[in-house]
Amino acid sequence: MSEEYDAVIIGGGVNGLGTAYHLGKKGSTDVVVLDKSYLGYGASGRNGGGIRQQWTSEENIKLALESRKMFEKLNEELEEDLEFYQGGYLVLSFDEEEAEEFKENVKRQNRLGVESEFLSPEEAKEIVPELDISEVVAATFNQSDGTIYPFKVIHGYANRVREMGIEVKEHTEVTDIVTDGEEIKKVKTDKGEIKTDTVVNAAGGWSSQVAEMAGAEIPNVPVRHEIMVTEPFERFLEPMVISFKHGIYFSQSEHGNIVGGIGNPDEEPGINQKGSLWFLKTFSDTLLDFIPRFSAVNMIRQWAGLYDTTPDAQPILGSVPEVERFYQVNGFSGHGFMVSPMVDKVTAELVMGEEPSMDIERLKVERFEDMDIEEEGAVVG
Ligand SMILES: Cc1cc2nc3c(=O)[nH]c(=O)nc-3n(C[C@H](O)[C@H](O)[C@H](O)COP(=O)(O)OP(=O)(O)OC[C@H]3O[C@@H](n4cnc5c(N)ncnc54)[C@H](O)[C@@H]3O)c2cc1C
Structure with a gap:
């Protein structure tokens, strides 16, 4: 060549x-x-295919907002069903200080055009009735967030x-x-x-x-992040659910599979795309704390990829x-x-x-x- x-x-x-x-x-x-x-x-x-506009920095909010609008037209442009499902993102907070930050985030997001809302734990449970909210302090939700098939x-x-x-x-x-x-x-x-x-x-x-x-x-700097998918089952989970405190995210695809991951705060930087037992155990234990009903579901595959991180x-x-x-x-x-x-x-x-x-x-x-x-x-x- x-x-x-x-x-x-x-x-x-x-x-x-x-x-x-x-x-x-x-x-x-x-x-x-x-x-x-x-x-x-x-x-x-x-990756997890998550499309979220609920960010803290103005740059990320603007990039994500404009991108969401562009994703809405991408099926037509590429003549392909990209499975962009706007079931929202439910962001959970487990402490008062973070809940105060969430209020400020929502104000900033609303000012820039993202229609996110601040919710009580009970309102979060209305969106995901199976959620254990015993330790949830507050939440935010934005309906036009969602997931896409990467x-x-x-x-x-x-x-x-x-x-x-x-x-x-x-x-x-x-x-x-x-x-x-x-x-x-x-x-x-x-x-x-x-x-x-x-x-x-x-x-x-x-x-x-x-x-x-x-x-x-x-x-x-590259840092490994792990993710998994379960067998498919009857669809009941509309939004992507995330918690910054636990480092967890999970959603249910149109086909019924749960897709989710959790970060390891002790992960060493470097090029590593192998799956670990730590992930299997930590992810499943944490997921069950959020939605006990998942105990009956089997994981069918786990894998890993790299976050390309900046300071x-x-x-x-x-x-x-x-x-x-x-x-x-x-x-x-x-x-x-x-x-x-x-x-x-x-x-x-x-x-x-x-x-x-x-x-x-x-x-x-x-x-x-x-x-x-x-x-x-x-x-x-
Ligand atoms: C587990 C996990 C979950 C994630 N979840 C989400 C999510 O829900 N939503 C979201 O928005 N983002 C998510 N991300 C992040 C997102 O996947 C990435 O930010 C995004 O895909 C980066 O895309 P990219 O095209 O920039 O890079 P990449 O997709 O990483 O592509 C880089 C490509 O460069 C190629 N390459 C590297 N070196 C060379 C070379 N020397 N010569 C030729 N080719 C080379 C590689 O082979 C690779 O294919 C997640 C990431 C991970 C790992």
Whole structure:
């Protein structure tokens, strides 16, 4: 392989393919998406499909709100049923201090256009009657949140960008990004070289490694997160239920399976996608505290993926100081699927040299040197 493209996108997850889709919509199709494995090998094929607008930072609220609106139109655009089910997100609080923060979060979310509500434990139980609310202090709920089927989104994008004339190459690993001064000259892969002056780093948990190839530094660190699915049974759970205190989330898919995960606060950073017994035990014990009725259900599969974490749990978007035309769309922690439509649109605009639809100054990598960073407080796990 020895080729030339206007842009090379590294990563065949939702953000690499989504960025390609938005470039294609603008008529820029001299683009290749490369993945070292299969499409969805990264977190995009391993996540809970949760779409939530109940965030604390203005940036995340705006990204998630605009993205939710875009997801609502994506079935039609990709001509694919993406199983976007808006059964809401029920966020539970187990202490007074957190409940006070929830009140402030709801105010901020409402001001920015998210129609979340602050609820009493009894009101939360009306939404999920099987919930044990004996220790719940308060909750928030937003009906237009929900879940989506991640593989359908990835393959919907891949099919559409291929129809547009964009190349998508699986099993093609980027091994180096060659620069001359601040300019990108070519990308080296295990299948040959590609001439280009523009690279998008959508490599998820491997994004720091990819940045290093170009001589750039981003502070992202990969951390394993585990998840499971149960056998299907009669549908009774409408919303996704989460608790920041327990680090747990769970929802029931349209097909009846419970999908859920829990974070391990002692997880060591690093590339590790293996399942653990700790997860099986901790997740099932905690889940039963929330909904005792689940004791009769069998888990059928567990797996793990990487959160690509940053010091403030907010994404890194845009250019970097060291190299020209090297765009970042990474560092999403546990919420890179739900904000993907908007961040991918903005990334495509930046690649095209257009004014971005959203101000991303506070999401650029320079924030870690220049600004007082505000940590996102609503990360599960
Ligand atoms: C267990 C779990 C649950 C989650 N739940 C949710 C959720 O409910 N909602 C939500 O919004 N988010 C969730 N997330 C986070 C979300 O999945 C990610 O933020 C998002 O999928 C990131 O997508 P991406 O395209 O940026 O990266 P990824 O999907 O990780 O894709 C990166 C790709 O880059 C490829 N790559 C890496 N290095 C190279 C290289 N050198 N050359 C070529 N290719 C390379 C990889 O193979 C990979 O396919 C969850 C994550 C995990 C792990």
